[in-house]
Amino acid sequence: MKFNESDILQIQDNGLSTEEVQRQIEIFKRGNIKVDIQEAATIGNGISAISDEERTEYIRAYEHQKEELDLLKFVPASGAATRMFKALHNFVDEFNPDKQELREYLDENGDSSLRTFFNHIEKLPFYTQAIEAAKKDNSDFDKLSGDEQKKLIAENVLYAKGLGLSDLPKGLVPFHKYDDVVVTAFEEHLYEAAKYAESKGVVKSHFTVGQGDKEKFEAEFDKVKARVEEKTGAKFDVSYSYQDPKTDTIAVDDEDAPFRTEEGNLFFRPGGHGALIDNLNQQDADLIFVKNIDNVVTWSNLGNVADYKKMLAGKLLELKGKVFSLLEKLQSNPSEEDSKEVSKFLVEQLFVKSLTGTETTSELIEKLDRPLRICGMVKNEGEPGGGPFLVKDEEGEISLQIIEGAQIDDNNPTQVKIVKESTHFNPVDIVCSVRKPNGETYDLEKYVDPNMSFIANKTKDGKPLKALERPGLWNGAMAKWNTVFVEVPVTTFNPVKTVADLLKESHQPLND
Template sequence: MKLNESDILQIQDKGLTTEEVKRQVEIFKRGNIKVDIQEAATVGNGISAISDEERTEYIRAYEHKKEELDILKFVPASGAATRMFKALHNFVDEFNPDKQELREYLDEKGDSSLRTFFNHIEKLPFYTEAIKAAKKDNSDFDNLSDDEKNKLIAENVLYAKGLGLSDLPKGLVPFHKYDNVVVTAFEEHLYEAAKYAESKGVVKSHFTVGQDDKDKFEAEFEKVKNRVEEKTGSKFEVSYSYQDPKTDTIAVDGENAPFRTEEGSMFFRPGGHGALIDNLNHQDADIIFIKNIDNVVIWESLGDVADYKKMLAGKLLELKDETFNLIKALQNDPSEEVLKDASDFLTQKLFVKSLSGDESAAEYIEKLDRPLRVCGMVKNEGEPGGGPFLVKDEDGEISLQIIEGAQIDDDNPEQVKLVKESTHFNPVDIVCSVRKPEGNTYDLEKYVDPNTSFIANKTKDGKPLKALERPGLWNGAMAKWNTVFVEVPVTTFNPVKTVADLLKESHQPVND
């Protein structure tokens, strides 16, 4: 691959090196590497089912210790709301109330979410404001037909002349309305964090946001801060970061040469959510809760969600204590009994299935002395999400992994069969321990599996290109962490992928 002087300067300006760019190009030449699934993780074989009595004990253990801990909630929140409103954009572009009835359009499209949107539009948290904006936009609004009103409302929901929700980051879209109080996903995350991540009267939350959106989030926090602190009785410390340009990846053409823009410069794209391992690597806490920005619940459901978060954290603390005690024992002239305890813990608690049984103390320490995560897993009910599997890596180590569809070898019947045996999916409900026994933090970059990066086909200026996504944050970016899966109920998972999801019962507050 030949690089000119302008290319080299462009690479340096992004904080990258020519060696890194060449390494990325080699990945395109190599192609995607599919994972080697050994088994689907199921209850009793990789996924733990916690009894009510155990759950109570884990909650009690966490609540007993949490005032001594540094606790952080980490929320990937850089996603735009555009995809959430995709069907509504299509409707505004295509529907002409002078030529077609709304009913006919909906029948033609067969889009159940769009039908739900219009059938229950008055229940949306921003409906009242959308009506006001539509009337301001059209003084004759009240005399229009219902179909004309619906199109005008949709336009004012989407565009800057009205509410401009489609141009907002998803975290700042109104998700719920309690009487006359409209609450964004961002604000709901603060209420939720107060339920389980408060320590010594302070709730710490970190949001990864778009570089151009930080000011918007800061303004929203100042707007709601007094309300949130008064309702929760806690103080809040909110911090932000954005994806570092050095985590961008080069795009290539069909010949695996750098894709060139019309101006002749190389084209780099954001490396996907896996790039956020760099953001997570800059956080320092005893316990870090990770949850996506669009997965929030109404106030009435917070207690149940918080209990399961505390349960996961209690489980994490138990495993962390066992891990650290084993490391200490292995470092101090270990007996055969200690070696067996380490082997049993790795195979029975962490489901590492590739041990020979005659590992040395140093080998056991190497496997134990890693970042630790406990992941909630929900039974499959048709919702999207990565699946839990036991996977063999290139070194022959078998461990628990969260696998996305793009990582699966669809041409291998045995792999497809194992995927079909999967019973659960990952709702991004993760509790992490990133501190070493001596108190400093792990360098999380060392625990990424670079082979799990993914090549995707995209376009730029109407021309096809190949894009490289870094190993996913909870997939390959955490591949070499110690991992435990715990079953949690589907009631803890309430994502908003389309605007119609806001009309589900789980997002409709019970107002007085």
């Protein structure tokens, strides 16, 4: 592939090289590489079930040590709220109260989340604000029919003439309301972090945000800071970062040639959340808690969530201590017994199932001396899909991996059978250790499996294109980390994917 002078300048402006862009184009030509699942990770086979007594002990151990640790909560928060309000956008575009009743539209539409939205709209945290905006938008609001009112309310929820929630980052959408206090997902993450990530009176949180959204988050923090600090008794150190443009990827057409815009320019797209491994790589802490922006709970449930976070952290500290101890043995004239102890630990505690027993000391060190993560796993309550599996890579190494449905070869009956046998899914509930025994941080880019990138079909200016997403942050981007899975209850997982999810009981505050 030859690039013209204008292409080369555009590539360089993006912080990329022509060699990197050519490498990406070769991935399109190669196509997606499906993973080789060996087994589903289940209780006793890759997933640990922690007893109440063990949980209490891990919590105690963590609380005993946490004041001496650098702690950080890392929250991917660059997602827009647009998808959250997709059904409401369709409703506003399609529903005409002069020609159809709302009941008829909902029956024809068949979207249960939309029906839930209108049946319980008064329970939404921003309902009062939406009514006020709708009345300001139309002085005859009280004279309108019920269906006309509902459409006007929906418009004022979505668009800038009212609340403009659809145009906000998801983290700045109101999620809960306590008496007269309306709280965003961003603010809820601060309360939650204070419950388990506070050390020496300070809570450090890092949010990855979209370009142009940092000022919005900063303004929100300025607005809620006094309230949050008064309620928690802690000080907050909040930082932000963007997804680096150099992690953007080239788009191609159906012939795997670079896709060009109507102006003839190359077209680059953000490389998916896997690009955030670069943002995580810039953080330096003893323990880093990773959780998605839309997975928050109400104040009455914070204690339960915090206990399981502390349990995961306590388990991680135990494993980290053991890893450091074994590395010290291997690095100072290890005996045959030392090597056997390390091999046993790798197999039994880290589920590295591909050891032969003939590994050299340097090989054992290489397998042990890696970033470490503990991942909470929740029991499937619906159809099994992506989640925790034992996977064989191209080098024949079998390890615990978090796999998404798109990575699985659904034309392979054996792979499909293994997926159906899975019992748990990944809620993105991760605690990370990224420091070496000497205190330096690992270069996380070295532990990415580039083969786990993913090609997706998209459009631009009405024309089809193929987009390349980098290996997912908790999938391929952490593929070569040492990984442990631990079961956590479903009560710790309360994501908001659609606006109707805010009406679930778990998102309705009690007398908090």
